Amino acid sequence: MDIRDMKVFSAIAEEGNISNAAKRLNIAQPALSRQMKQLEEELGVQLFERGSRRIRLTEAGQLFRERAAQILALADATANEMSDFHSGLGGVISLGAVTTSGVALLPNLISRFYQLYPNVTFQLWEGDGFRVLELLNTGIIEVGIIRAPFDSELYESILLPPEPLAVAMKKNACYCGKREDSVKLSELAEQPLIIPLRWKEMFLDWCAKAGFTPKIICVSDSITLNILWTKQGLGMALVPKSTEDLFSDPSLRYKIIAEPSLATQTAIVWLRNRRLSASSRHFLDLLQKDIFQ
Incomplete structure (x- = not known):
């Protein structure tokens, strides 16, 4: 197995079709099929589920595609470092x-x-x-x-x-706090919350110091998904304040957390x-x- 095998495999995976990949690589289709068969034999696994029109990656093929992408990226990065050493x-x-x-x-x-x-x-x-x-x-x-x-x-x-932490909430569905632009941490005590995974332990500690255990309905590190779930009215999302600039929506309100003031960097x-x-x-x-x- 070498870099060329990985490039050929990646092209087939992207095209989903041996014929299209052969045209893209300017390689005869029978030769390309033999090369992939040899790669499967060398690795001892089946990489493709071959159909009449399109091929699909097996579970092993999906893993190999991910590893091949990483190795090819590392090879490119190394070549660039060498050509631009100084x-x-x-x-x-x-x-x-x-x-x-x-x-x-x-x-x-x-x-x-x-x-x-x-x-x-x-x-x-x-x-x-x-x-x-x-x-x-x-x-x-x-x-x-x-x-x-x-x-x-x-x-x-x-x-x-440092950047203030805020809570994104859907207007008229999951709303709390007496003030227009900020909310006390204690006011989140009974609210359904969506928390980023990497902040979970810190947030639990902050809430414990405020005297309550938060009602966390989801832990996720995808800000995009967290905001989409908030728009569906599933809960409130803990986000950096700058999220408002990226996901501005008339159905949402963003309130910074005050008393105590919480921040991220x-x-x-x-x-x-x-x-x-x-x-x-x-x-x-x-x-x-x-x-x-």
């Missing part, structure tokens, strides 16, 4: 980001960086904080954009200013003792200038 004037910067932080931070930053380094391109992976750290740990990405907390012994970081992280590419170092330098100027 200058940082070209190559690819591989980033991972959680939805809210990535959308709020990256568009303007990448636009400005691209003006300075037009030959640098970006590869962006999106997921929850745990997924981003996994990609960072395996070397698929160089820089991650996540929400605190994280292990500061494993990662170096740049912390953005966006963190730009990278592995300690790992050499960053010159392009990534330039990217972090620009980010620091934006934050501290």
Whole structure:
């Protein structure tokens, strides 16, 4: 098994059809079929369920597709690092980001960086904080954009200013708090709540100090899904205040949590003792200038 096998397999998985993949790769269809058969024999598993028109991945095939994507991304990143070892004037910067932080931070930053380094391109992976750290740990990405907390012994970081936490609620369905724009933590005591997984323990601790046990109906690290569930009236979602800019909706109201005031921080992280590419170092330098100027 080699990189070429993985590229061929990935093309077939994307096309869902041997014939289309053969045209895309400019390889004869019988040769392509033999190559995949040999790969299955070498791995000792069946990767495809072959049908009359389309092929489907088996469970083993789905796992191999995920691993192949990671390995191919790592191979590309390594090649780019070698070709751009010193200058940082070209190559690819591989980033991972959680939805809210990535959308709020990256568009303007990448636009400005691209003006300075037009030959640098970006590869962006999106997921929850745990997924981003996994990609960072395996070397698929160089820089991650996540929400605190994280292990500061494993990662170096740049912390953005604190951002208030808020509760997203559907108007006239799941409404609480006497004030228009804020809510006391204690006012959430009997409300159905949707909590991000990485904040669960902290939130439970905050509520315990306020003298109550929260009614958590769902724990999820997908801000998008949490807001969609809120729109359905299933509960209230604990979110960063900037979520209101990303998911503005007339049916929703966002109230910051006050008394006590709760906050979160966006963190730009990278592995300690790992050499960053010159392009990534330039990217972090620009980010620091934006934050501290």
